[in-house]
Amino acid sequence: MRILYISGDLGVEAGGRKGAATHIRATCDALTAFGHEVLLVTPNVGDTSEINFPVLGVKTPRSKMLGADGRYLLLNHLMKKVLEDAIIDFQPDAVYERYSLYQTAGEAACRRRGLPRILEVNTLLAHEQSDRLRFPRLALWVERRLWRREKAIIAVSTMLKRLMVDSAGLDTGSMTGFVICPVAVNPACFSPATAPADLNMLGAENREVVAYIGTMTAWHGVDLFFEAARILRDSDRPTVIMAVGGEDDRVARLRIRAREEGVDSHLLFLGSIPHSQVPALLAAVDVCLIPDTQDWSSPTKFFEFAAMQKPVVAARSPAVEEVFGTSEQTGVLFERGNAADMVRAIESVLDDAPLARRIGRASRRHIMKHYTSARSVETIMKLYRALGATNTEVPPAEAHIDPVPPAYLQEDGPAP
Numbered sequence: 001m002r003i004l005y006i007s008g009d010l011g012v013e014a015g016g017r018k019g020a021a022t023h024i025r026a027t028c029d030a031l032t033a034f035g036h037e038v039l040l041v042t043p044n045v046g047d048t049s050e051i052n053f054p055v056l057g058v059k060t061p062r063s064k065m066l067g068a069d070g071r072y073l074l075l076n077h078l079m080k081k082v083l084e085d086a087i088i089d090f091q092p093d094a095v096y097e098r099y100s101l102y103q104t105a106g107e108a109a110c111r112r113r114g115l116p117r118i119l120e121v122n123t124l125l126a127h128e129q130s131d132r133l134r135f136p137r138l139a140l141w142v143e144r145r146l147w148r149r150e151k152a153i154i155a156v157s158t159m160l161k162r163l164m165v166d167s168a169g170l171d172t173g174s175m176t177g178f179v180i181c182p183v184a185v186n187p188a189c190f191s192p193a194t195a196p197a198d199l200n201m202l203g204a205e206n207r208e209v210v211a212y213i214g215t216m217t218a219w220h221g222v223d224l225f226f227e228a229a230r231i232l233r234d235s236d237r238p239t240v241i242m243a244v245g246g247e248d249d250r251v252a253r254l255r256i257r258a259r260e261e262g263v264d265s266h267l268l269f270l271g272s273i274p275h276s277q278v279p280a281l282l283a284a285v286d287v288c289l290i291p292d293t294q295d296w297s298s299p300t301k302f303f304e305f306a307a308m309q310k311p312v313v314a315a316r317s318p319a320v321e322e323v324f325g326t327s328e329q330t331g332v333l334f335e336r337g338n339a340a341d342m343v344r345a346i347e348s349v350l351d352d353a354p355l356a357r358r359i360g361r362a363s364r365r366h367i368m369k370h371y372t373s374a375r376s377v378e379t380i381m382k383l384y385r386a387l388g389a390t391n392t393e394v395p396p397a398e399a400h401i402d403p404v405p406p407a408y409l410q411e412d413g414p415a416p
Contacts, residue, residue: 157298159318163296225241
């Protein structure tokens with residue numbers, strides 16, 4: 001089927017390196033891989049080198065004088081014409097939209113045309129961005145009204161669904177479907193058989209490497225890195241925390257802080273790298289780290305870390321426990337906000353190679369069972385079918401078979 005994918009978030013560059021951009025591309029790639037034709041409409045295309053499907057860009061003024069509200073309201077107006085033309089030219093069978101502030105043009109176009117539509121919601125944007133909005137109450141009103149008009153919604157976590165229902169007073173019984181579909185991963189791209197990168201070139205020679213990959217925002221727990229690095233330094237442990245990602249100016253400030261606090265020997269900020277290089281980097285590290293995340297989010301990197309068969313250490317939070325479980329069979333959890341407990345969890349994995357292998361393999365199996373791109377496509381197609389769409393083929397059974405050589409999945413196989 002032909003699917004028109006809409007992403008109206010000015011802060012998410014489709015070809016960029018943020019987790020949101022990665023998720024957009026992964027979803028479009030997965031739909032394409034299973035025989036569907038996708039056209040992405042977005043005001044923020046960016047680098048096209050890692051985009052493997054057609055994209056239609058929407059030009060919109062970005063003047064700061066308009067404020068965030070003004071820019072999004074103007075974008076919504078411009079989207080109306082672009083989407084009408086795209087529907088005429090592309091002739092989509094269905095529409096898939098990633099929720100963005102003030103963006104109602106897609107819902108309105110689908111209502112007029114009678115097109116099956118799924119809205120994917122990843123976070124509570126009116127709440128999350130309230131401090132940068134001039135009219136936060138208006139944004140919240142528009143958000144709730146849009147959600148109440150939707151027939152089919154995908155939320156990335158159980159808590160997010162509950163918060164949406166409570167916030168907007170949604171009557172889920174009158175909807176065609178409101179399903180949970182966390183962020184997923186292509187296990188063929190993120191594979192423990194990937195050749196590792198050379199970390200010696202990055203200042204990690206003869207070191208135990210704990211890796212974090214993601215944005216360098218406060219709610220991701222980046223401040224914990226500094227206290228943890230201080231504990232590692234004072235114990236004279238040859239362990240380095242390697243933080244990958246973030247905007248250049250933010251990374252520069254974090255590097256200066258690490259030097260000023262005397263922890264740059266145990267804390268490296270590498271900056272952003274192309275997403276295509278992430279698997280090789282992860283293949284070379286010893287432990288992967290999720291220092292924190294929002295309660296209602298779906299921690300994108302967990303799925304990539306686990307698919308690489310790496311032991312994961314993560315802050316105990318609702319979002320993490322939803323995908324990890326609470327038994328710690330697929331990862332080691334630590335008390336949220338507690339740097340000493342984070343170091344304790346890291347060291348428990350570094351000091352126990354059999355435990356590290358066991359956790360890594362268990363997490364890979366967990367991903368294959370629940371969180372692959374094929375599973376996501378299956379969920380999307382079932383929802384489209386319930387909406388009355390046709391040509392809703394689901395991935396074949398072989399799409400759920402682990403492509404990794406069996407030796408990597410067995411206790412006596414190669415160590416990850």
